[in-house]
Amino acid sequence: MTERLDGPKVPPATTAGGAATGPADTPPKKRRLGPSPAVAIAFLLPAALLLGIWVVYPIVYSIIRSLFDAKGSGFVGLGNYATIFTDGGMLTTIRNNLIWVVVAPIIVTTIGLIFAVLTERIKWATAFKLIVFMPMAVSLMAAGVIFRLVYEQSPDKGLANAILTTVHDTFSSSQGYPEARPREGDQSPVADQGGAVVTKQPAQAGQPVLIPIVGVKPAVMPANAAPAKAPQPGNALSGVVWFDFTAGGGGTSGQVDGTEKGLPGMTVEAVRGDEVAGTATTAEDGSFRFEGLPAGSYTVRLPKANFEAAYGGLSWLGPTLITPAIIGAFVWVWAGFAMVLLAAGLAAIPRDALEAARMDGATEWQVFRRITVPLLSPVLLVVFVTMIINTLKVFDLVFIIAPASVQPQANVVALEMWRVSFGGGNNQGLGSALAIFLLVLVLPFMIMNIRRFRRENT
Amino acid sequence: MTTATASAPSGAPSDATSGLGAGAPRRGIAGKIVDRLGSGAVQVVMVILGLFWLVPTLGLMVVSLRTNQVNSAEGWWTIFTKPAELTITSYKNLLSGGFSASFWNTVLITVPTTVLVIGIAAMAAYAFAWMEFPGRDTAFLVVVGLLIVPIQIALIPIAVLYGNVGIFGSIPGVVLFHVAFGLPFAIFLLRNFFVGIPASLLEAARMDGASEWKIFASVVFPLGKPAIASLGIFQFLWVWNDMLIALVFADTGNQPMTKYLQSQMRQFGSNMDILSSGAFLSLIIPLILFFAFQRYFVQGMMSGSVK
Structure with a gap:
């Protein structure tokens, strides 16, 4: 069952349609006993009829239809084509397709190549290839739903932002308390100073610094916050940052009462003059302690960053990132295709050439760059061209992943064609022009295919 | 949406069947x-x-x-x-709604399409591979050219045509559209395979006076099984997973899963139960097919096409 994704052992020449019986270049020229052309026509007729009516006739029809207006009665010449290149929304659409065509094939081919090379170095290559190749079997509709989930805005629901915020918080530990502020008033030991909170009196070791905070929204209160507790005065500068608010009333302002919660994750700085002499982070009960600080008096400060909203990740499905986000889903779908083709190509490279180069003292990178890649270039080209054609036609992923409100910013030609013709636009003249535009875009590759086929079969 | 490149990755010498782990050279400790x-x-x-x-x-x-x-x-x-x-609440909600019907529509669209494509393409491929007729090579180059025609080109003309004939929105209309756009790749794949059948087999059959139909049905078709399997699995998955053709040509009563689920996307949050379970059910059968016939899947892809 696994022999094919194990593919490197099978050279592509025999994996191809020709299979074991050999490649397609053995033209049956010396036949004598052939049937009459009439029999041949009979065998071809069903296919010819279907292709004629459903594929060839529509090309002619679309060319003509594209020269007429929405209703199909008024001749507008090249007016619909002019619309494609002047209308603002259309230009966004074309710009997006341009981004797709330039970016996506390069990423897919590169990742496919990296995967193909790396799979040669692990024992569980077959399992890896199965996993990466799997999205190829899944509908783009389902892939779209999968990535709508991945790209959910809230880090509590969307995997992408959950990973981003986790990574971000690992390197920057501050827990955000937006809109929280110091308790104001003459009695209060602290005051607001340009967004930061500072102690009014200089603090020394041996006397706990009390920093009462109010206005902490329930939503941002960390789940692990414990009842506030001032640390034992030791020989280090220490104190407590807490939410000076007792639920249901009661409690004394500016004093740590029994049920009041500490504010964990606050960054606390000890400042002398204009210099930050020490930094600490509050514990679950809101306590902090500056270890190894020279004796003396300091101003204790909670920097402004504590009171900014916590990092929430990126808005993947917003107007700016939507196209890169969808390209990410596209790469997820197609990397397996690139990998399998390139792995088969790699397996076909003669080992002798690589060994000889290594014997001559070439580094692995030189071997890769000078021998592997050039020998692989025909396969790389096939993968690359296939991806270009795919990106030109991309439709499902954009339609499903981009939320309705962001579709104008995520639009691509294939989607716009459907939208103006069937999805409410009701302008089949413009739709036909877009279809012809798509056909013209793939035309060079069509010609390339025909040329290559002729070359290989003569 | 068939994207095809007219050639399998070539230039692969056949002596490279050696193992792969042997990449790194022996060195010191x-x-x-x-x-x-x-x-x-x-x-x-x-x-x-x-x-x-x-x-x-x-x-x-x-x-x-x-x-x-x-x-x-x-x-x-x-x-x-x-x-x-x-x-499994989500699945219960899903199956009590319109999903079950759309699942059967998917089957009703996919199975006939796959059978028709294989049959019609195999006949044409046999003619291209083993019969002589004027203009054969040119006609085949046209097939190669049609490999990557975007289906968008046919949406409007065929919608108008179906409207006139009265099959717009029906399952046969969807099937015929799929069959036509599946043919170029199918003919290309099978013709390249059939050409490799040893000429002696066919000549012997012709000497014995077997009809072309007999040769096709009892020699070529059975010998072509590996390629037909590749084609079949590909065609099946392509049609099963299609959304665009269904969006245009299948009306609500005949809609496959993809179109049904798409119609639920607008309230993504509140329809999460239906969307997630529906998307998962829709991908289960392709995944089973993929794991079971993976070999044919990759073969089909290698021979120059992708969906």
Whole structure:
């Protein structure tokens, strides 16, 4: 069952349609006993009829239809084509397709190549290839739903932002308390100073610094916050940052009462003059302690960053990132295709050439760059061209992943064609022009295919 | 949406069947240690990359097994700490709605299309491979050219045509559209395979006076089984997964799963139960096919096409 994704052992020449019986270049020229052309026509007729009516006739029809207006009665010449290149929304659409065509094939081919090379170095290559190749079997509709989930805005629901915020918080530990502020008033030991909170009196070791905070929204209160507790005065500068608010009333302002919660994750700085002499982070009960600080008096400060909203990740499905986000889903779908083709190509490279180069003292990178890649270039080209054609036609992923409100910013030609013709636009003249535009875009590759086929079969 | 490149990756010498692990040359002990460390790093990187490809689908599955309330409150990965939350409510909701009908529509569209494409393409491919008629080579080049025609080109003309004939919105209309756009690749794939059948077999049959139809049915078709299997699985998946053709040509009563689920996308949050379970059910059959016939799947792809 696994022999094919194990593919490197099978050279592509025999994996191809020709299979074991050999490649397609053995033209049956010396036949004598052939049937009459009439029999041949009979065998071809069903296919010819279907292709004629459903594929060839529509090309002619679309060319003509594209020269007429929405209703199909008024001749507008090249007016619909002019619309494609002047209308603002259309230009966004074309710009997006341009981004797709330039970016996506390069990423897919590169990742496919990296995967193909790396799979040669692990024992569980077959399992890896199965996993990466799997999205190829899944509908783009389902892939779209999968990535709508991945790209959910809230880090509590969307995997992408959950990973981003986790990574971000690992390197920057501050827990955000937006809109929280110091308790104001003459009695209060602290005051607001340009967004930061500072102690009014200089603090020394041996006397706990009390920093009462109010206005902490329930939503941002960390789940692990414990009842506030001032640390034992030791020989280090220490104190407590807490939410000076007792639920249901009661409690004394500016004093740590029994049920009041500490504010964990606050960054606390000890400042002398204009210099930050020490930094600490509050514990679950809101306590902090500056270890190894020279004796003396300091101003204790909670920097402004504590009171900014916590990092929430990126808005993947917003107007700016939507196209890169969808390209990410596209790469997820197609990397397996690139990998399998390139792995088969790699397996076909003669080992002798690589060994000889290594014997001559070439580094692995030189071997890769000078021998592997050039020998692989025909396969790389096939993968690359296939991806270009795919990106030109991309439709499902954009339609499903981009939320309705962001579709104008995520639009691509294939989607716009459907939208103006069937999805409410009701302008089949413009739709036909877009279809012809798509056909013209793939035309060079069509010609390339025909040329290559002729070359290989003569 | 068939994208095809007219050639299998070529230039592959057939002597390269040797094992792959033998890539790194033998070196001294220091070299071996470096290799070992490097290989450890590669292992770690590959595990992470593998997770990147596996986890999104896993997420869909977990989401489909939880209620909307739970899904709107927390990420699916909390399942590892609260396994008791799993339920099949979403699937019950899904199957009591319009999904079951759309599932059968998908089957009713996919199976006939696959059979028709194989039959019609095999006949044409046999003619291209083993019969002489004027203009044969040119006609085949046209087929090669049609390989990558975007289906968008036919949406409007065929919608108008179907409207006139009266099959717009019907399943036969959807099937015929799929068959026509499946043919270029199918003919291309099968013709290239049939050409490789030994001429002696066919000549012997012709000498014996067998009719062309007999030769096709009892010699060519059976010998072509590997290629037909590749084609079949490809065609099946392509049609099963299609959304665009269904959006245009299938009306609500005849809509396949993809179109049904698309119609639920507008309220993504509140329809999460239906969307996740529906998407998961829709991908189960392709995945089973993929794992069972993986070999043919990759063969079909290698011979120059992708969906």
